[in-house]
Amino acid sequence: MxxxxxxxxxxxxxxxxxxxxxxxxxxxxxxxxxxxxxxxxxxxxxxxxxxxxxxxxxxxxxxxxxxxxxxxxxxxxxxxxxxxxxxGRPWLRGTARARLLNANGMALDVVQKGWTAGTARPVRADVALLDVKTLDEFKAVAPSLRGKLVLVESAPKATPEQRKDPARYFAAATQAIHDAGLAGVLLVSMKENGLRDMWGGPRSLFDRHAAIITREHASMLKRLLARGIVPRVELALNGGFGAHxxxxxxxxxxxxxxxxxxxxxxxxxxxxxxxxxxxxxxxxxxxxxxxxxxxxxxxxxxxxxxxxxxxxxxxxxxxxxxxxxxxxxxxxxxxxxxxxxxxxxxxxxxxxxxxxxxxxxxxxxxxxxxxxxxxxxxxxxxxxxxxxxxxxxxxxxxxxxxxxxxxxxxxxxxxxxxxxxxxxxxxxxxxxxxxxxxxxxxxxxxxxxxxxxxxxx
CATH class of the missing domain: 3.40.630.10 (Zn peptidases)
Structure with missing residues (x-):
């Protein structure tokens, strides 16, 4: 031929x-x-x-x-x-689920963020909103976030001076987040219309108990907070890392x-x-x-x-x-x-x-x-x-x-x-x-x- x-x-x-x-x-x-x-x-x-x-x-x-x-x-x-x-250790996806324990009690649409450690058992916690621009701002509000499931409106970012030594900044930021004792993190999908979203890798500020929630369900949680109703959520994330x-x-x-x-x-x-x-x-x-x-x-x-x-x-x-x-x-x-x-x-x-x-x-x-x-x-x-x-x-x-x-x-x-x-x-x-x-x-x-x-x- x-x-x-x-x-x-x-x-x-x-x-x-x-x-x-x-x-x-x-x-x-x-x-x-x-x-x-x-x-x-x-x-x-x-x-x-x-x-x-x-x-x-x-x-x-x-x-x-x-x-x-x-x-x-x-x-x-x-x-x-x-x-x-x-x-390094490969990451394996498992099941992810979340539900409101008060307000309307509905199931929340979440997926576990890639390359994060899951929850050993379901976590039950009040939702708090995180809206900061710098690491110093995060450290200032960190005591109020201990034990909370944090809905991230905006996360700390390096200043021009901190960007001169990114490794040092990353180490300091991840340590501050670990020290804050958060029950978990809800990051918000960057897409509308109920679309799920995904990202993550070996280097991540939020590397444990982190889920990505649809934009619409994140908006509902923020509306409840704005009306003085503190959402209480159960979150279970079963993904994690391979043993070797x-x-x-x-x-x-x-x-x-x-x-x-x-x-x-x-x-x-x-x-x-x-x-x-x-x-x-x-x-x-x-x-x-x-x-x-x-x-x-x-x-x-x-x-x-x-x-x-x-x-x-x-x-x-x-x-x-x-x-x-x-x-x-x-x-x-x-x-x-x-x-x-x-x-x-x-x-x-x-x-x-x-x-x-x-x-x-x-x-x-x-x-x-x-x-x-x-x-x-x-x-x-x-x-x-x-x-x-x-x-x-x-x-x-x-x-x-x-x-x-x-x-x-x-x-x-x-x-x-x-x-x-x-x-x-x-x-x-x-x-x-x-x-x-x-x-x-x-x-x-x-x-x-x-x-x-x-x-x-």
């Missing part, structure tokens, strides 16, 4: 030459291949419906990594393997280029997800887009000058653990990275890439993006970005560019919530994202060498 496909491609090129027409540019061929034969939606459906939630350290993520490695091999990747790093430290893994695979210098373009997305939903938009969409780029290159027999390296990170949701571990393990080859492209802003169409405030990078990105003009406006914008796996590379001066995307309902609904599902992904948008990534990757893999930036302080 492969010989037949290559023969057809070769024959088409001869026909074009005979007619005096140049064969289509590689970028055009990539765009057409993805438009005609993309496996994006079937891959995403498998990932969401057959594998499902992919919490770092869970069997779900391990199954997803095996699935992804099989797809990578099928799409022409070599040296497909797992790279381990120490993630464990290793987490990144998936790494190569698609060799024609040049033997070892230079590469890294295509990255995080395969892990939160576990309230299936992780379709965060970040199944980015994962399958990177797989599709590789599939298209392989199907067309395209070999760029520089190699492509696909890295599917884990631990992104816990503070970029996987990408930071990758950078630490590959420090000696960072100089060979031409650029890093990361998709992690939902399942909308790609609208732009930031130049990370580097004029040379702006020029190179503009040239690489230009062949994608037929896919709609894709700009190169002046600006910085942070908050996903490209950050670990950018901090060391490696050219690293996140895809900026049409958010659609990503921030307001799907991200980290129970509705992060396959139904919220539009095929046309996902196809456009894969097409843009394939074109930009080709331009960077074959373009002039990008200079390094100064490492971030």
């Amino acid at each position: 492969m010989r037949r496909c290559l023969s057809l491609l070769f024959g088409c090129a001869l026909c074009s030459a005979a007619l005096g027409q140049a064969p289509p540019a590689p970028e055009r061929r990539l765009i057409d291949e993805i438009a005609a034969r993309a496996e994006l939606m079937s891959n995403l459906e498998q990932l969401c419906d057959e594998v499902g939630p992919r919490l770092t350290g869970s069997p779900g993520l391990a199954a997803a990594q095996q699935w992804a490695m099989a797809r990578l091999r099928a799409y022409g990747a070599v040296n497909v393997h797992l790279e381990a790093y120490d993630m 430290a464990a290793m987490a893994h990144n998936v790494v695979a190569d698609y060799p280029g024609s040049d033997e210098t070892g230079e590469m373009v890294v295509l990255g997305a995080h395969l892990d997800s939160w576990d309230l939903g299936a992780g379709a938009t965060d970040n199944g969409s980015g994962t399958v887009a990177m797989l599709e780029v590789l599939r298209a290159y392989h199907a067309l027999g395209l070999r760029p000058k520089r190699s492509l390296r696909i890295v599917l990170f884990s631990g992104e949701e816990q503070g970029l653990l996987g990408s930071r571990a990758y950078v630490a393990a590959h420090r000696d080859e960072l100089a060979r990275i031409q650029a890093v492209l990361v998709q992690d802003s939902g399942a909308g169409r790609i609208t732009a890439f930031p130049d990370m405030r580097n004029d040379a990078w702006y020029a190179a990105l503009t040239r690489a993006v230009a062949p994608a003009a037929s896919l709609g406006p894709v700009d190169v914008v002046y600006g910085m970005a942070g908050g996903s796996d490209f950050e670990a590379f950018a901090n060391l001066g490696v050219p690293a560019f996140p895809a900026m995307q049409d958010e659609r309902d990503y921030r307001s609904h799907t991200q980290h919530s129970q509705v992060d599902s396959f139904e919220h992904v539009d095929r046309a948008n996902l196809v456009q994202a894969a097409q843009v990534l394939a074109v930009v990757a080709w331009g960077l893999a074959n373009g002039e060498r990008l200079p390094r930036s100064a490492p971030a302080k």
Whole structure:
């Protein structure tokens, strides 16, 4: 079958030459291949419906990594393997429940915050509101919070002076919160319409007896307090940590280029997800887009000058653990990275890439993006970005560019919530994202060498 496909491609090129027409540019061929034969939606459906939630350290993520490695091999990747790093003790979700013991007595919609210790037995306590800006303000009100279930309106944040030594501030803040003797904490979902929300990692100010409550139920508790009725709540959180430290893994695979210098373009997305939903938009969409780029290159027999390296990170949701571990393990080859492209802003169409405030990078990105003009406006914008796996590379001066995307309902609904599902992904948008990534990757893999930036302080 492969010989037949290559023969057809070769024959088409001869026909074009005979007619005096140049064969289509590689970028055009990539765009057409993805438009005609993309496996994006079937891959995403498998990932969401057959594998499902992919919490770092869970069997779900391990199954997803095996699935992804099989797809990578099928799409022409070599040296497909797992790279381990120490993630500490894995976190295991359990049941979470809460109910009012007075007022209307209704059940409250809560989930346990990730990477927190649960309650050994149900906690019964009065609710108190926490609304502070600084650590000093927290210390001033701490005596009134002892033994209370604290509904967090706002939490202490570091002052400009404290941000100069973040480790010292974090240690002081967590100690102050532990010393306060809180019965528990209710953090408020950042989403409306009864949507649950999730966050958390190994470093957290509130690391025990912490739940996330829906915005509507938090508002009810605040209304009761405002009328002088102190809500009394029973809270039970059965999630917690595994008994022993464990290793987490990144998936790494190569698609060799024609040049033997070892230079590469890294295509990255995080395969892990939160576990309230299936992780379709965060970040199944980015994962399958990177797989599709590789599939298209392989199907067309395209070999760029520089190699492509696909890295599917884990631990992104816990503070970029996987990408930071990758950078630490590959420090000696960072100089060979031409650029890093990361998709992690939902399942909308790609609208732009930031130049990370580097004029040379702006020029190179503009040239690489230009062949994608037929896919709609894709700009190169002046600006910085942070908050996903490209950050670990950018901090060391490696050219690293996140895809900026049409958010659609990503921030307001799907991200980290129970509705992060396959139904919220539009095929046309996902196809456009894969097409843009394939074109930009080709331009960077074959373009002039990008200079390094100064490492971030």
